[in-house]
Amino acid sequence: MKVIVHADLDAIGSAIADSIQQLLSEKPNANLGVATGSSPLAVYRELARRHRDSGLSFAQAQAFMLDEYVGLAEDHPERYFNVIDRDFASHLDFAEGTIHGPNGLAEDVELEAREYDESITVAGGVDLQILGVGSNGHIAFNEPGSELDSRTGTIALTDQTRSDNARFFDDDVSAVPKLALTQGLGTIMEARKLVLIALGEGKADAVHALIEGQVTPEWPVSILQKHPDVTVYLDTSAAGKLTDPALYLAN
Ligand code: GLP
Numbered sequence: 454m455k456v457i458v459h460a461d462l463d464a465i466g467s468a469i470a471d472s473i474q475q476l477l478s479e480k481p482n483a484n485l486g487v488a489t490g491s492s493p494l495a496v497y498r499e500l501a502r503r504h505r506d507s508g509l510s511f512a513q514a515q516a517f518m519l520d521e522y523v524g525l526a527e528d529h530p531e532r533y534f535n536v537i538d539r540d541f542a543s544h545l546d547f548a549e550g551t552i553h554g555p556n557g558l559a560e561d562v563e564l565e566a567r568e569y570d571e572s573i574t575v576a577g578g579v580d581l582q583i584l585g586v587g588s589n590g591h592i593a594f595n596e597p598g599s600e601l602d603s604r605t606g607t608i609a610l611t612d613q614t615r616s617d618n619a620r621f622f623d624d625d626v627s628a629v630p631k632l633a634l635t636q637g638l639g640t641i642m643e644a645r646k647l648v649l650i651a652l653g654e655g656k657a658d659a660v661h662a663l664i665e666g667q668v669t670p671e672w673p674v675s676i677l678q679k680h681p682d683v684t685v686y687l688d689t690s691a692a693g694k695l696t697d698p699a700l701y702l703a704n
Pocket residue numbers: 488489490491492493519520584585586587592593594614618
């Protein structure tokens with residue numbers, strides 16, 4: 454695992470945009486794995502800038518989302534499909550129908566989960582997956598206690614995650630759905646390259662578990678230790694509980 458600490462958020466956005474640009478130059482029809490949340494926003498901003506200013510193109514690429522709330526109305530602004538469109542896809546030149554995510558409004562969500570998981574494999578797998586991490590160590594919506602080789606399925610969100618995410622629902626925890634669809638940990642681990650971003654001191658415990666802890670279902674993010682190609686980008690606050698954060702300082 455490669456760990457890089459940057460004081461400057463734009464530097465993180467730029468470093469990850471470089472990896473994506475490199476991938477697209479080698480494989481224009483790459484499959485990108487995209488995450489919601491605030492952590493990847495600097496990456497998405499930088500990709501939009503490169504598309505606008507220097508023609509970086511996603512016209513042959515596809516994107517696969519990590520997760521989705523179950524039951525949010527189609528036009529709800531926090532439905533992840535809408536979030537990814539707003540923060541990411543609408544600023545780029547993806548072809549119609551190439552942004553994929555599990556449908557939280559499917560009649561049979563378990564079937565939807567299985568079909569979504571399969572569709573990723575059929576498409577050739579994810580080439581580069583962008584990840585954030587929850588304060589409790591969840592990735593996508595794989596909450597503590599999740600099986601480390603799980604496949605895409607439904608999950609009951611913890612009180613911690615619902616209260617962390619209440620900020621997107623006018624600080625009203627009761628408005629945050631209780632159930633979500635999420636790519637499983639085993640599914641995420643099949644992506645060829647993983648890039649995780651963690652920002653702020655609220656992520657410091659999860660980052661400690663990821664980099665210095667044991668691999669355990671109690672900290673789902675720790676499974677990334679077993680992946681052969683992971684780069685973790687941190688700001689100085691998220692790195693605050695590492696034994697020697699200076700080891701990882703960029704430059
Ligand atoms: C949500 C998402 C995760 C994301 C996490 C962290 O729970 N399901 O995919 O990584 O939030 O979000 P943020 O980056 O806003 O801290």
